[in-house]
Amino acid sequence: MHTAELQATPIAPHEQAAEAVATLTSVTKSYGPVQALDGLNLTLRKGEIVALLGPNGAGKSTAVRLLLGLCAPTTGEARIFGRDPREALARERIGAMLQVAALPRTLKVKEHIDLFRSYYPAPLPAAEVVRIAQLEGIENRLFEALSGGQQQRLLFGLALCGNPDLVFLDEPTVGMDIEARRGLWIQIRALAAQGKTVLLTTHYLEEADALAHRIVVVNKGRVVSEGTPAEIKSRGAGRLIRCRTALRPELLRTLSTVTSAEVADGLTTVMAASPETALREMFALDRELHSLEVVSPGLEDAFLAITGS
Numbered sequence: 001m002h003t004a005e006l007q008a009t010p011i012a013p014h015e016q017a018a019e020a021v022a023t024l025t026s027v028t029k030s031y032g033p034v035q036a037l038d039g040l041n042l043t044l045r046k047g048e049i050v051a052l053l054g055p056n057g058a059g060k061s062t063a064v065r066l067l068l069g070l071c072a073p074t075t076g077e078a079r080i081f082g083r084d085p086r087e088a089l090a091r092e093r094i095g096a097m098l099q100v101a102a103l104p105r106t107l108k109v110k111e112h113i114d115l116f117r118s119y120y121p122a123p124l125p126a127a128e129v130v131r132i133a134q135l136e137g138i139e140n141r142l143f144e145a146l147s148g149g150q151q152q153r154l155l156f157g158l159a160l161c162g163n164p165d166l167v168f169l170d171e172p173t174v175g176m177d178i179e180a181r182r183g184l185w186i187q188i189r190a191l192a193a194q195g196k197t198v199l200l201t202t203h204y205l206e207e208a209d210a211l212a213h214r215i216v217v218v219n220k221g222r223v224v225s226e227g228t229p230a231e232i233k234s235r236g237a238g239r240l241i242r243c244r245t246a247l248r249p250e251l252l253r254t255l256s257t258v259t260s261a262e263v264a265d266g267l268t269t270v271m272a273a274s275p276e277t278a279l280r281e282m283f284a285l286d287r288e289l290h291s292l293e294v295v296s297p298g299l300e301d302a303f304l305a306i307t308g309s
């Protein structure tokens with residue numbers, strides 16, 4: 001095989017024995033009577049993009065806060081670069097996207113960048129931050145005069161000011177139009193290609209699907225599923241059947257291999273482990289069944305099946 005061919009088939013970082021840069025080991029975290037994390041294990045490796053998914057209250061933010069050193073586990077261990085995340089030396093190597101509300105509104109874009117760069121021992125050049133975060137032409141604009149998407153881009157740039165090896169992105173593209181979102185995805189992929197590790201939380205499943213080497217699904221403080229986007233999707237229970245039928249969902253749910261059935265706007269959607277078996281039974285009960293479509297579940301369907309939402 002030619003060298004060029006070897007280079008054309010990169011191995012995803014999670015498939016290599018890449019160095020672990022962050023770990024949560026059997027972590028529990030309680031807030032009074034609320035158990036936010038319940039024996040969570042998570043490993044982030046060099047050069048990978050990991051998406052943390054889960055329903056509201058699953059424990060995602062708590063897991064991120066532990067890795068950022070903003071709180072300590074009740075039991076278990078959090079480590080970044082082999083150190084306690086609360087140590088300054090470990091924190092110098094991480095960057096995180098803040099919430100919009102945390103920034104002073106009366107500073108200019110470039111003033112925000114210079115301020116953040118001053119916190120780190122070896123910051124990225126300001127021009128590099130402007131380029132990566134696509135802030136060209138608005139460096140002199142006040143924060144309060146930026147659009148929602150521009151504010152998000154600045155927050156992304158600020159997370160990179162310290163040239164971090166580990167980056168936490170919380171809903172990075174919220175409020176962005178499709179073009180800006182795709183532009184940011186290119187920059188996030190470029191970070192991973194440079195060997196940086198990215199932990200992403202997002203409610204856009206399309207974003208996790210497009211970006212992540214690995215998806216970790218959390219529910220009730222535990223990891224309930226983990227794998228590549230393709231692996232996670234294949235764990236959705238079988239196939240989706242869409243059709244128009246007089247059969248009621250309550251009846252459909254009793255058929256062989258059917259795991260869920262719903263009707264909306266006259267269109268019936270059935271999830272079945274074996275679509276052939278389910279369809280044979282459905283046609284036997286309703287010969288008028290029509291407008292039939294059988295599709296593979298998307299990430300959203302798999303996510304709902306995995307978390308039981």
Ligand SMILES: Nc1ncnc2c1ncn2[C@@H]1O[C@H](COP(=O)(O)OP(=O)(O)OP(=O)(O)O)[C@@H](O)[C@H]1O
Pocket residue numbers: 031034035036054055056057058059060061062063
């Ligand atoms: N400071 C706190 N005090 C008390 N309870 C908390 C605190 N922070 C989180 N919790 C609780 O811990 C659980 C996990 O919350 P967490 O914010 O980690 O979930 P999440 O997956 O990030 O949710 P979301 O998607 O809604 O942001 C929830 O029940 C939440 O109410």
